Amino acid sequence: MDTVGLRQRKKQRTREALIEAAVALFCANGYDATTVDQIAEAVEVSPRTFFRYFTSKQDIALSLADEQITAMLTAFEAQPAGLPVLTAMRQAVVEVVRAAAASAPHGRMRDLVSGSPALTAARFERGSARLDEVARLVGARMGVDQATDPRPRLMAAVALCAVPTAVDAWRSAGRDEPDADLVEQAFDLLAAGLDYPAAEISEPR
Amino acid sequence: MDTVGLRQRKKQRTREALIEAAVALFCANGYDATTVDQIAEAVEVSPRTFFRYFTSKQDIALSLADEQITAMLTAFEAQPAGLPVLTAMRQAVVEVVRAAAASAPHGRMRDLVSGSPALTAARFERGSARLDEVARLVGARMGVDQATDPRPRLMAAVALCAVPTAVDAWRSAGRDEPDADLVEQAFDLLAAGLDYPAAEISEPR
DNA sequence: CGTCATTCTGTCAGTCAATGACAAGTGTCG
DNA sequence: CGACACTTGTCATTGACTGACAGAATGACG
Helix, strand or coil: CCCCCHHHHHHHHHHHHHHHHHHHHHHHHCCCCCCHHHHHHHHCCCHHHHHHHCCCHHHHHCHHHHHHHHHHHHHHHHCCCCCCHHHHHHHHHHHHHHHHHHCHHHHHHHHHHHHCHHHHHHHHHHHHHCHHHHHHHHHHHHCCCCCCCCHHHHHHHHHHHHHHHHHHHHHHCCCCCCHHHHHHHHHHHHHHCCCCCCCCCCCCC | CCCCCHHHHHHHHHHHHHHHHHHHHHHHHCCCCCCHHHHHHHHCCCHHHHHHHCCCHHHHHCHHHHHHHHHHHHHHHHCCCCCCHHHHHHHHHHHHHHHHHHCHHHHHHHHHHHHCHHHHHHHHHHHHHCHHHHHHHHHHHHCCCCCCCCHHHHHHHHHHHHHHHHHHHHHHCCCCCCHHHHHHHHHHHHHHCCCCCCCCCCCCC
């Protein structure tokens, strides 16, 4: 096989160089102001080649986010078997977020993604695309069939969509705590249930 | 004032004609295969004018989704004051989804949106954009300050992101029930809490 | 009614993302 | 080395979107 062929190594290096250049340019000039041509030029490949490595400009911006979902899946599987599912999910997400906070490129990209509506939207697209994968693991851990039981998919939707959205919303509302803490809090609230009572006292008129 | 000026009425008519033409073309040929030029031509305006009414092609596709969020907010406010917040939210969403199911253009657009990843992502963008609005109403109903209490925003994120995502996932997994029923189920599950236990019996090896 | 300012629209030119087709270069393997 | 597959660059094209400018429609007012 060609596991370590020169050709493969070259491709891998090009791919990494493209990501590195893209992240640098995005951080320096912003996502929208960075053109594919600039990224390609920084790595000295043709713009056409860029699109042979990444299907779109969004694609490269979200390659890191993609890795995070994969990492989250791995972490989720690694959780002790007896753990309640939501707890296992929380641990997995927190682990990944902690690791990302310590990594410079991930940290910079997080701000970029939450700063650009287009990227925020694209991140959801990624999440939705991998929702089945997450649901499958959740179902396995619960010992139910994710094809017939709706709960695994619902939990996947919550983990992939509601939690990041809530964290983003909290951040933009001025909460400066580390992401991991906000994630913990989101899961705590979800575990406690959302069935809040209405205000008891009728407002003064 | 110019509340009913000829100019205003004309603009309104153009806007509606554009939406109508866009929906028709999207349904006939699909979202991606429909060009802005085609939409503009169908209404006999210049393509440039299209972008003076809608900021993007996605924008016009989601104008209906936008109306639904607004309708949901109205319905939420109209719920009886004593209702638990999650129940009120569920009623509001169900009402809107029911109404949409009865409306031909909304129904067709729903399939279009869930069929196109780009539109699904864009719908989230819309949702996130209005998350604060929703959170404010939720906070008001709970009698808490949405600036300091994280729960309203979390619930808004769940209602705007997790529920639609779960419903989409269920549909694509083959569940054919009416959307309203799926929404009810999602909220029921959320009200019951997500803290599912792990499977008790270790799998055979 | 005529004039002027405002607002809306069309035309034009241009940028950028993305894709198909073809040719030329580079790695792989017998 | 030489046939072959894979990768890349060049070229051309489409489609979304924007800025600038000119001209037409509209509304306000004397």
